[in-house]
Amino acid sequence: xxxxxxxxxxxxxxxxxxxxxxxxxxxxxxxxxxxxxxxxxxxxxxxxxxxxxxxxxxxxxxxxxxxxxxxxxxxxxxxxxxxxxxxxxxxxxxxxxxxxxxxxxxxxxxxxxxxxxxxxxxxxxxxxxxxxxxxxxxxxxxxxxxxxxxxxxxxxxxxxxxxxxxxxxxxxxxxxxxxxxxxxxxxxxxxxxxxxxxxxxxxxxxxxxxxxxxxxxxxxxxxxxxxxxxxxxxxxxxxxxxxxxxxxxxxxxxxxxxxxxxxxxxxxxxxxxxxxxxxxxxxxxxxxxxxxxxxxxxxxxxxxxxxxxxxxx
Numbered sequence: 001x002x003x004x005x006x007x008x009x010x011x012x013x014x015x016x017x018x019x020x021x022x023x024x025x026x027x028x029x030x031x032x033x034x035x036x037x038x039x040x041x042x043x044x045x046x047x048x049x050x051x052x053x054x055x056x057x058x059x060x061x062x063x064x065x066x067x068x069x070x071x072x073x074x075x076x077x078x079x080x081x082x083x084x085x086x087x088x089x090x091x092x093x094x095x096x097x098x099x100x101x102x103x104x105x106x107x108x109x110x111x112x113x114x115x116x117x118x119x120x121x122x123x124x125x126x127x128x129x130x131x132x133x134x135x136x137x138x139x140x141x142x143x144x145x146x147x148x149x150x151x152x153x154x155x156x157x158x159x160x161x162x163x164x165x166x167x168x169x170x171x172x173x174x175x176x177x178x179x180x181x182x183x184x185x186x187x188x189x190x191x192x193x194x195x196x197x198x199x200x201x202x203x204x205x206x207x208x209x210x211x212x213x214x215x216x217x218x219x220x221x222x223x224x225x226x227x228x229x230x231x232x233x234x235x236x237x238x239x240x241x242x243x244x245x246x247x248x249x250x251x252x253x254x255x256x257x258x259x260x261x262x263x264x265x266x267x268x269x270x271x272x273x274x275x276x277x278x279x280x281x282x283x284x285x286x287x288x289x290x291x292x293x294x295x296x297x298x299x300x301x302x303x304x305x306x307x308x309x310x311x312x313x
Contacts, residue, residue: 012243016252019237022229024259027101027109029229031268033222036211038099040204041226043197044212045094048227050190053235057187069184079178083185086174087192093167094230100160106264107272112164113257114147114283119169120253124246127173139251139289146282153275172249175241182238186231251290254283 033041057066073080100109121140124130132140151158178185204210212223241249261280265272 008243012240013248013252014240015236016240016244016249017255019233019240020252020255021259022233022236023113024256025263026229026233027106027260027263027268029222029226030098030101033219034102036215036219036223038095038102039200040211041098041223042091042095043200044223045098045226045230046091046190046193046197047201048224049230049234050187050194050227052227052231053183053187053190056183056231060183062181062183065181066184066187069180069188073188079180082174082178083180083188084192086171086178086185087189089167089171089174090189090234091193093164093171096160096163096167100164104268104270105160106260106268107270107276108158108160109164110257110261110264111147111150111158112161113168113253113260114143114150114279115161115165116169117249117251117253118144118147119165120172120246120249123169123173128176128246130245133293135293136290139286139293142289143254143283143286146279146286149282150275150279153273172241172246175238176246179242182235182242185238186234190231251287254287258283 030041057063073083097109100106100112118140121132125132151161175185180188201210201212205213212220215223258280261272261276264270265276
């Protein structure tokens with residue numbers, strides 16, 4: 001990798017890490033408006049995100065780029081499908097996560113984001129033909145064992161965790177495939193679902209059951225601020241995702257659920273079992289091995305029959 005490529009790689013890692021840290025502490029935000037239904041919060045989240053990113057588009061004088069991208073999508077149906085898919089996937093992810101946090105399922109939500117990196121790695125190998133070195137593969141096996149232990153201990157099908165893992169895993173893939181500017185891409189994604197969100201909010205308002213019109217000023221500001229709280233991490237993620245392999249995105253994903261897990265256990269006092277502890281240890285061991293996989297420390301003890309070999313298509 002040349003100097004320019006390495007610089008881009010580092011920038012990608014930084015952007016993606018900041019995004020995951022922000023997502024890790026986001027439960028603190030949703031807890032402030034936990035009296036409002038998850039779907040109504042989602043609708044506000046979509047609308048205000050669109051308003052926020054559209055404002056950035058015009059402030060950064062990217063209006064022409066947005067128009068050109070719209071024209072391109074109207075002519076290129078495959079790219080249009082990917083953008084629509086991104087919109088649907090991230091909406092499913094948002095509403096599931098909000099519901100989980102405000103229904104005291106933060107630990108189950110963190111399980112979903114522990115599983116997600118494994119989904120990202122599989123998608124990277126199967127769809128994008130990315131390759132894993134021997135020790136990188138070992139790190140994912142260790143992480144998978146940890147997640148499997150926690151899933152079995154959970155005792156029932158963790159639908160929240162699985163929904164979060166699949167929706168965000170495939171969302172990451174669509175972001176790699178669309179290859180749009182991060183700001184323009186997010187603007188288009190929110191643009192797709194904003195009309196639906198507005199219709200839903202109008203329906204609630206006309207029925208006299210919307211939370212926004214009767215809420216205190218601080219709650220209204222929190223609902224409006226959800227746009228910024230949503231858009232900024234997504235912009236960071238989108239910017240980082242274009243610079244690093246999907247498998248690396250998967251490994252960095254462990255940052256967010258670890259923070260959420262700590263919040264769920266120590267701040268909101270959700271149950272933390274021995275299985276959770278074992279999973280936590282496995283995942284951070286996997287992180288350590290993955291981080292050292294390209295160093296002489298591990299390559300020197302790589303099995304001879306696997307030397308210079310990699311996994312994947």
